[in-house]
Amino acid sequence: MPYLADVDGDGRHDLLVGSRTLEDTDDERFTITVHVARSVEREGEDTFAEVEQVLDLGRSEHPVTGVGDFDGDGDDDLFRATNTLRGNGVTQVRVEAIINDDGTFTAHEPTELDVDVWGVGWFVAGDPDGDGQDEVVVTNGRRGSIGVLEQADGAFGEPAEWWAGSVGEKDWERTVFREGAPWFRQALSDVDGDGDDDLVALARVADDNGIAVGVATSDGSGFAEYEEWGSLPCATDPCPAYELVANVEPSIL
Ligand SMILES: [Ca+2]
Ligand SMILES: [Ca+2]
Ligand SMILES: [Ca+2]
Ligand SMILES: [Ca+2]
Secondary structure, rough: EEEEEEOOOOOOOOOEEEEOOOOOOOOOEEEEEEEEEEEEEEOOEEOOOOOOEEEEEEEEEEOOOOOOOOOOOEEEEEEEEEEEEEEEEEEEEEEEEEEEEEEEEEEEEOOOOHHHOOOOOOOHHHHHHOOOOOEEEOOOHHHHHHEEEEEEEEEEOEEEEEEEEOOOHHHHHHHHHHHOOOOOOEEEEOOOOOOOOOEEEEEEEEEOEEEEEEEEEEOOOOOOOOOEEEEEEEEOOOOOOOOOOOOOOOOOO
């Protein structure tokens, strides 16, 4: 899935795509690269320029997760969240900033998160504190908790808990075991218009049998509990699967 992001800070959104190629069929790992086609005006016409490779992440199973201006300098940077799986369990979860400096992208040392808390976390970038610099928000932590990671000097810090979660431990473990990541379809956007990004999620079946739209508003230093802002009707039975427009599938491939 390509992203549109302003990688050169000129105010025009550029096209950003990931690629993975299998160079050696004996090695199951792909080579992950990222490419940009800049939005330009050429001879009076708006167009995307030729595609150029901007990043080679080498052999890996993990594509780039998303974009955000993590250092607040006006151009969009990248981040990557990776899980290590062993059997049915997640044994490691890491988040890595890939900072864009005048078109040169540099992957920095990843930060390892507490796997017991964030092992099935879901990562999305936005500006929940409204200071103009993006953070990574990790949802789906233990008991449904939500954390916010600030970037400094190329590294993300430990997640600050912005919501403690309200699901009982046993319910949480049962749900994760049965369904994997239960509330992952979330987007960050300023839906109450106060300048900081709120979490919007499609969740479960609402009272009227539609799909509930939940919003956890940000107050700049924490998220409120999800409240239902409405529901999407079910035109058919069973209910169709809706996707948020700003889907957060963790990949730009
Ligand atoms: Ca641009
Ligand atoms: Ca930046
Ligand atoms: Ca911010
Ligand atoms: Ca808001």
